[in-house]
Amino acid sequence: MTEMNDLRALPSVDQLLQSGQVAEWIDSYGRSLTLDALRESLAAARAGVQSGRPAPGYDDLLHNAHHLLQTWMTPTLRPVINATGVVLHTNLGRAPLSRAALAAIQQTASGYNTLEYDLTRGTRGSRSMHAEALLTRLTGAQAALVVNNNAAAVLLALSALAKRRRVIISRTQLVEIGGGFRVPDVMAQSGARLVEVGTTNRVHLADYEAALAEPAAMLLHAHSSNFRIIGFTAEPALAEVAALAHRQGVPFVDDLGSGALLDTARYGLSHEPTVQESLAAGSDLVCFSGDKLLGGPQAGILTGRSDLIAKIKKHPLARAVRADKLCLAALSATLAHYLKDEAEREIPVWRFLAQTPEQLERRASAWAAALGRGEVLEGKSTVGGGSLPEETLPTRLFALNVRQPNAALARLRQADPPVIAYIENDRVLLDPRTVLPEQEDDLLRALRGLPGD
Numbered sequence: 001m002t003e004m005n006d007l008r009a010l011p012s013v014d015q016l017l018q019s020g021q022v023a024e025w026i027d028s029y030g031r032s033l034t035l036d037a038l039r040e041s042l043a044a045a046r047a048g049v050q051s052g053r054p055a056p057g058y059d060d061l062l063h064n065a066h067h068l069l070q071t072w073m074t075p076t077l078r079p080v081i082n083a084t085g086v087v088l089h090t091n092l093g094r095a096p097l098s099r100a101a102l103a104a105i106q107q108t109a110s111g112y113n114t115l116e117y118d119l120t121r122g123t124r125g126s127r128s129m130h131a132e133a134l135l136t137r138l139t140g141a142q143a144a145l146v147v148n149n150n151a152a153a154v155l156l157a158l159s160a161l162a163k164r165r166r167v168i169i170s171r172t173q174l175v176e177i178g179g180g181f182r183v184p185d186v187m188a189q190s191g192a193r194l195v196e197v198g199t200t201n202r203v204h205l206a207d208y209e210a211a212l213a214e215p216a217a218m219l220l221h222a223h224s225s226n227f228r229i230i231g232f233t234a235e236p237a238l239a240e241v242a243a244l245a246h247r248q249g250v251p252f253v254d255d256l257g258s259g260a261l262l263d264t265a266r267y268g269l270s271h272e273p274t275v276q277e278s279l280a281a282g283s284d285l286v287c288f289s290g291d292k293l294l295g296g297p298q299a300g301i302l303t304g305r306s307d308l309i310a311k312i313k314k315h316p317l318a319r320a321v322r323a324d325k326l327c328l329a330a331l332s333a334t335l336a337h338y339l340k341d342e343a344e345r346e347i348p349v350w351r352f353l354a355q356t357p358e359q360l361e362r363r364a365s366a367w368a369a370a371l372g373r374g375e376v377l378e379g380k381s382t383v384g385g386g387s388l389p390e391e392t393l394p395t396r397l398f399a400l401n402v403r404q405p406n407a408a409l410a411r412l413r414q415a416d417p418p419v420i421a422y423i424e425n426d427r428v429l430l431d432p433r434t435v436l437p438e439q440e441d442d443l444l445r446a447l448r449g450l451p452g453d
């Protein structure tokens, strides 16, 4: 009988609604969401009573309802502090945008705009023109098209140019990029017929030549982004393969992946082929991401011959994978930095890569001084994002010895904003390279919250 009594002791939703606190929640969260939370809190209490637990009091019921409201309304997509030293961290959103790119997004999104409007004629315009002029000026390509991401760019190029026809690719390049992007699968999806040449470690011009004896729609080159074959290897130069394709009248398409526009060798990394170089070597089409080494928003960019781009634009899939206005605004602003020769100063990805060990040492030391604990160690940052595998940049790390490093890492993830650090040799490590200077106060506050050694 106590169970019946306990159930009767629970207040009604109407009684809970009398609380002054609940009136405040209705102001902040709206009436229907607040009601949902109250009902859910009561339902949980009833279920608890039926399984033998005592009925919660009025205040507990309210507390639980409030907790539900907060849980439901805390965004799951939140800013974090990236202290991993991985500059293009795909899980942490890849490239942070420049101030100009952010301003362009704000301006474009807060009102109407010329997304598809021709101001001169007062008629419908084309969204594809916005970044095209900047891209062709920068890369020397005849034409360009921006789509949702590079996976879409490659799929679209194959679908529009090679459906049911042969596409020749070397076995050295049948890669899986991660996140489900596998070159053979993308080809199958597009309806193109995969023709593999060479072996896993070696491919020769003669292999391509033999495959080109039969008609083909495309010769595809895919940048092996995230892995490297070492040892007994061979791969003809891009220009040689492109020239061979051209002799047979077959378009040469390069999936470049990262799409660097600056020379990574300037920062002590090995040289990542640039878009300009690929086009100069004879690529008819080059596909790359907007948010890898380009340092812009998520996008897939196709640059190259205008007849090929025109054909791609007309394919029905182009509409399904088109870029949105925010992407085009941010991308245009990012590209402008390259044209104005200010990319290294204005684009966060290049600014992060350009930091010297001395600058990083000063930052890590300042953290140690501010906290009165921790030490500065030599370490390595990585580029990430499938760019330059195995390549590292010398950095300085802020290192903390704590009794329970995993617990400390979890606690840093609970901070607001969350801090993402890592563990090596039982030490908690933070790399200043990928921490924005304006985040340092938040970072130090999170570190102060950690228990002592």
Ligand SMILES: *Cc1c(COP(=O)(O)O)cnc(C)c1O
Binding pocket: 149, 150, 151, 152, 154, 177, 181, 222, 223, 224, 225, 255, 256, 257, 258, 288, 289, 290, 299, 300, 385, 386
């Ligand atoms: C990263 C990458 C892709 C996929 O690009 P997204 O912009 O992530 O869709 C495709 N090809 C190569 C070679 C890549 O490195």
